[in-house]
Amino acid sequence: MTLSNHRSDDTVRAQTSLPALGVALVLLTVVTGLGVAMADTAIAGADRSPDERRVAAAIADRLVAADGPLAARSNVFNQSNVDGFDQTALERSAPSASEHAVSVELADEEIARSGTVxxxxRISRLVVVESRESRTLTPALTTTDAVTLPRRSAQATVTIDPPAGTTVWTVRANDRVVLHNRSGLSGSHTVSLVPYETTELRFQRAGRLESGNVTISYDAPRSTKETLVVTVDA
Known part of the structure; x- marks a missing residue:
């Protein structure tokens, strides 16, 4: 092979290598760019997640607190408070909700939201939701002087309409005197009950009481266990 031919071969090989080198550089640039983008995303997610968790936990703790906007007591929600809860109530009770997109769900149903999540x-809390329904008893007091109400009833309305010749002068709730009139009780009276104990209402009387002479209306509690979920999308 002559010197000129050898130089020609080297030139061809060099020219052939140039496109491959260009492709390699392009691939390296793309891979590097993807790596940097993924790293930025991971860092951004790592930076955002602790802040979201902190805000979500703070809002959840506020909602389940004894003095929270939904609470009947700690970790127990009043259904009436739940029914009236909305974005305004959320932001008033948890100001951070006005600065972030927040969703509050109870029993898989969204009850309040600020922003778009x-x-x-997500932060979850187990809670008890209490609702109340009105019930009325017409006790048969012909053979007894007492009627028992269930626990967790905070008050009752006792209506007394005694027949002629009968006087009811005292009503006791367990050991407490809640109504008394020596001349006789009649009409409707609201009495306070101790919600953490079963209440026996006892009627002190002279004469006979028939069914319908006494009626007792009270709020009967109903409790269900539910899951509260607070989601924050910062």
Missing amino acids: HSGT
């Missing part, structure tokens, strides 16, 4: 960080 796409994903975010």
Whole structure:
């Protein structure tokens, strides 16, 4: 092979290598760019997640607190408070909700939201939801002087309409005197009860009471266990 031919071969090989080198550089640039983008995303997610978790936990703790906007007591929600809860109540009770997108769900149903939540960080709390329904008893007091009400009733309305010749002068709730009139009780009276104990209402009387002479109305509690979920998308 002559010197000129050898130089020609080297030139061809060099020219052939140039496109491959260009492709390699392009691939290296793309891979590097993807790596940097993924790293930035991971860092951003790592930076955002603790803040979301902190805010979500703070809002959840506020909602389940004894003096929270939904509470009947600690970790127990009043259904009436739940029914009236909305974005305004959320932001008033948890000001951070006005600065972040927040969703509050109870029993898989959204009850309040501020902003638009796409994903975010979720914090869950187990709670009890209490609701009340009115019930009325017409006790048969012909053979007894007492009637028992269930626990967790905070008050009752006792209506006394005694027949002629009968006087009811005292009503006791367990050991407490809640109504008394020596001349005789009649009409409707609201009495306070101790909600943490079963209450026996006892009627002190002279004469006979028939069914319908006494009626007792009270709020009967109903409790269900539910899951509260607070989601924050910062």
